[in-house]
Amino acid sequence: MKPLTILIVDDSATMRQFVRRAVHLSDVPVGSVLEAANGKEALALLDAHEIDALFTDINMPVMSGSELLRELKRQGRNTPARIVLSTDGSEARRREMKGLAQWYVNKPVRPEVVRDVLNELASNLGD
């Protein structure tokens, strides 16, 4: 399996660093890990790179995670795999994200949850 290219989108630099650490704890081979502080920056990176997995926050200035995911859906992109990491664990938010992201993880995030998601993703890619 080729190493995954991963994009982490969060307006908090420390949260991006936390997710980056958690990503490297997984058993999955990881190549580049890119970072963006909002959805707009993420779209630019998605246009310039072949990204396998996208971790995104919801509440961000400039362009939110919801707007980013809706834009990816509007563009009809099948990749990257989409994982939402959000402080908002409400049922309403989960419903909103259905069809926009494959995984929804509540913050605070345990590092092993990120690892489990990546392992599952790698397993799906291997099928």
Next chain:
Amino acid sequence: MSSTNLPATLATDRKALDRALAIVVEQSFFAMVDPVPSEAPAVEGAIVSACVTFEGSFSGSLTCRMPRALAHELTAVFIGEEPSDGEAVDDLAGEFANMVCGRWLTDVAPQSLFRLDHPVVVPASAPSRAPSGLLNGQPIWVELKVEG
């Protein structure tokens, strides 16, 4: 819990707030919030305040205050290394408040959607009231304001 009477009762209900704080501390920082002894420890050094405002079926703000030294310790645990600058510590303090606020809103209003603004982090003074708890032996204050 019905959302109709939320604003009237939430500001005085500390249990959900204490629960949210405990979950964030345990899951992200591998620590525990200890009860405050009758004589709270004196605060030494600077205090940092991080405020998150939220808006949805009701609105308000949640503020976390803690010694800057504690925010520094939490940052190191969170990112796995000593923070290289004060900006990372401020960012962590904001993310901490953001996580407590999100966790609390999820607990008290699971059917509602909320927008959380980017946290505002500023230097502050220690509140005169008792801390919400002790973390790594240092006080932490969590304050909630809820509007209709």
